[in-house]
Amino acid sequence: xxxxxxxxxxxxxxxxxxxxxxxxxKILVAFSNAxxxxxxxxxxxxxxxxxxxxxxxxxxFVERLVEGGGRVQVPTTLxxxxxxxxxxxxxxxxxxxxxxxxxxxxxxxxxxxxATFTCAPYQTRFRPEFGQQIAWGESNxxxxxxxxxxxxxxxxxxxxxxxxxxxxxxxxxGLHSYDNRRGRILFELDIAETEPNxxxxxxxxxxxxxASGDRIPVIAGLPRPRDEDQLKALGAAAATTGAVALFxxxxxxxxxxxxxxxxxxxxxxxxxxxTRADIDHALARLSGVQDGALLSAVSLGTPHFxxxxxxxxxxxxxxxxxxxGIPIYVNTGRATLTRLQEEGALDGMEAFGLIPVADTCTxxxxxxxxLDGVVMTNSGKWAHYAPGNIGVTVAFAEMKDCIRSAAIxxxxxxxx
Amino acid sequence: MIRPVEVVERSGTFQLVGTAExxxxxxxxxLSFWGGIDAETGDIVDHSxxxxxxxxxxxxxxxxxxRGSSSSSSVLAEAIRRGTAPACILLERPDPILxxxxxxxxxxxxxxxxxxxxxxxxxxxxxxxxxxxxxxxAAIVRLQPAISPAAPRRQ
Numbered sequence: 001x002x003x004x005x006x007x008x009x010x011x012x013x014x015x016x017x018x019x020x021x022x023x024x025x026k027i028l029v030a031f032s033n034a035x036x037x038x039x040x041x042x043x044x045x046x047x048x049x050x051x052x053x054x055x056x057x058x059x060x061f062v063e064r065l066v067e068g069g070g071r072v073q074v075p076t077t078l079x080x081x082x083x084x085x086x087x088x089x090x091x092x093x094x095x096x097x098x099x100x101x102x103x104x105x106x107x108x109x110x111x112x113x114x115a116t117f118t119c120a121p122y123q124t125r126f127r128p129e130f131g132q133q134i135a136w137g138e139s140n141x142x143x144x145x146x147x148x149x150x151x152x153x154x155x156x157x158x159x160x161x162x163x164x165x166x167x168x169x170x171x172x173x174g175l176h177s178y179d180n181r182r183g184r185i186l187f188e189l190d191i192a193e194t195e196p197n198x199x200x201x202x203x204x205x206x207x208x209x210x211a212s213g214d215r216i217p218v219i220a221g222l223p224r225p226r227d228e229d230q231l232k233a234l235g236a237a238a239a240t241t242g243a244v245a246l247f248x249x250x251x252x253x254x255x256x257x258x259x260x261x262x263x264x265x266x267x268x269x270x271x272x273x274x275t276r277a278d279i280d281h282a283l284a285r286l287s288g289v290q291d292g293a294l295l296s297a298v299s300l301g302t303p304h305f306x307x308x309x310x311x312x313x314x315x316x317x318x319x320x321x322x323x324x325g326i327p328i329y330v331n332t333g334r335a336t337l338t339r340l341q342e343e344g345a346l347d348g349m350e351a352f353g354l355i356p357v358a359d360t361c362t363x364x365x366x367x368x369x370x371l372d373g374v375v376m377t378n379s380g381k382w383a384h385y386a387p388g389n390i391g392v393t394v395a396f397a398e399m400k401d402c403i404r405s406a407a408i409x410x411x412x413x414x415x416x
Numbered sequence: 417m418i419r420p421v422e423v424v425e426r427s428g429t430f431q432l433v434g435t436a437e438x439x440x441x442x443x444x445x446x447l448s449f450w451g452g453i454d455a456e457t458g459d460i461v462d463h464s465x466x467x468x469x470x471x472x473x474x475x476x477x478x479x480x481x482x483r484g485s486s487s488s489s490s491v492l493a494e495a496i497r498r499g500t501a502p503a504c505i506l507l508e509r510p511d512p513i514l515x516x517x518x519x520x521x522x523x524x525x526x527x528x529x530x531x532x533x534x535x536x537x538x539x540x541x542x543x544x545x546x547x548x549x550x551x552x553x554a555a556i557v558r559l560q561p562a563i564s565p566a567a568p569r570r571q
Binding site: 056 | 491517519
């Protein structure tokens with residue numbers, strides 16, 4: 001297929017809008033040809049997953065765009081970096097590693113990106129609206145934007161998300177078009193759940209991620225979520241065990257009012273029945289230890305804790321009042337943190353071991369003081385990646401069990 | 417009887433144009449660069465991949481497709497920068513993630529690692545392959561089978 005370019009696309013390629021625009025458009029054109037897109041479309045925003053330092057090539061790329069005088073053409077948010085710029089000294093890193101990692105975050109700001117440094121850009125004022133075309137990186141943000149909001153993005157990543165931002169354009173293919181958003185595989189939940197707890201949503205996410213492959217999953221029988229954070233947890237888990245960029249939950253998500261709407265009137269290609277036992281099995285695999293194991297830390301907020309989640313956590317902390325000095329790390333966006341500080345909501349909370357972490361995440365960089373014991377989390381994503389990334393042993397549990405365990409000093413879960 | 421070395425020519429499509437020559441390393445299972453390749457050495461480090469322990473540097477890497485995370489773009493670009501990348505990658509299906517890594521590396525370091533989509537059926541590890549550019553911009557892939565005098569094929 002030949003790629004059709006607009007006059008403005010061509011002027012970027014021809015260098016009329018600066019050297020950085022030439023580079024970004026050239027790469028975007030090559031990418032579009034590789035995916036077989038017929039044209040480019042306008043985007044209203046971008047989210048860049050480029051601030052974690054993975055090597056010199058990534059930094060060289062951004063520096064070249066800065067040198068070329070480039071600016072992003074649409075409102076552009078940034079994903080987490082390797083540093084907590086709000087709390088200096090939190091991240092332990094050698095000076096030789098630190099310099100390029102810090103520079104990478106700063107170079108993105110010089111391109112005009114917003115200093116959000118959050119994996120939950122949907123919690124910021126840059127949250128897109130239903131039907132908007134966007135180019136987002138970061139797997140949990142992508143699945144949230146598509147599924148929960150009904151904005152449209154493909155799974156963008158490394159380099160190409162920034163090329164979309166620098167040109168304000170994205171290839172017209174995949175999930176940008178309505179026809180490609182139809183459900184393909186049906187998951188029928190066969191569970192008698194009166195109170196939908198957080199781990200149910202994580203468990204469903206783990207299962208659809210594993211079984212969907214490249215087919216868009218539709219979930220029927222999902223209990224009505226308490227809030228969007230439960231759907232955030234579901235999507236993050238699905239994008240962890242699989243490559244899910246969009247899911248539909250019948251009667252819950254905006255493009256799935258009915259089963260028929262979710263499948264665009266077609267029949268599912270496959271139907272999978274999901275029982276309570278399947279969910280328990282998936283969740284059990286997230287934990288490397290039994291109840292009773294000694295606890296060294298708690299990590300919450302992967303993806304970044306929302307203001308609503310803080311409002312659930314803080315009363316729990318006051319009530320349980322953990323006093324054993326076990327750190328309770330909570331990853332959150334800097335905008336959320338600022339709001340909490342303005343509200344005075346965090347005053348005195350450090351006595352319970354609370355350590356807010358902004359701009360980064362406890363599993364991508366060295367923050368945790370102790371890696372020898374067990375770390376408890378309510379995040380399916382953290383539980384999946386942390387053992388490989390930072391070498392900890394994980395116990396997965398509901399948030400209230402994490403806090404209770406911090407008070408007791410060892411892992412306790414459920415009614416025990 | 418001495419038989420002239422048989423050279424087979426196939427035509428393909430460039431995802432990134434260039435010329436290359438080298439020995440093939442063929443996998444029927446796609447390899448993810450992120451988590452699968454050590455960019456410092458070019459070693460395959462994916463424990464679930466049959467190529468574990470082999471090295472891709474300077475080889476003509478042949479596989480059905482790319483796989484996995486978009487972070488593979490960065491790993492490929494970094495490997496090209498360090499000189500630990502393949503000389504060329506032949507795929508059966510186009511892969512946007514590998515294409516981006518190769519394009520960015522060429523843009524930054526002026527090092528070309530051609531990426532070709534073509535029929536890979538029958539290509540085996542150890543053959544010599546030369547990739548060139550045809551008159552119409554198509555990729556010309558010349559395969560020269562490894563000489564194995566122990567098992568001469570009948571005419």
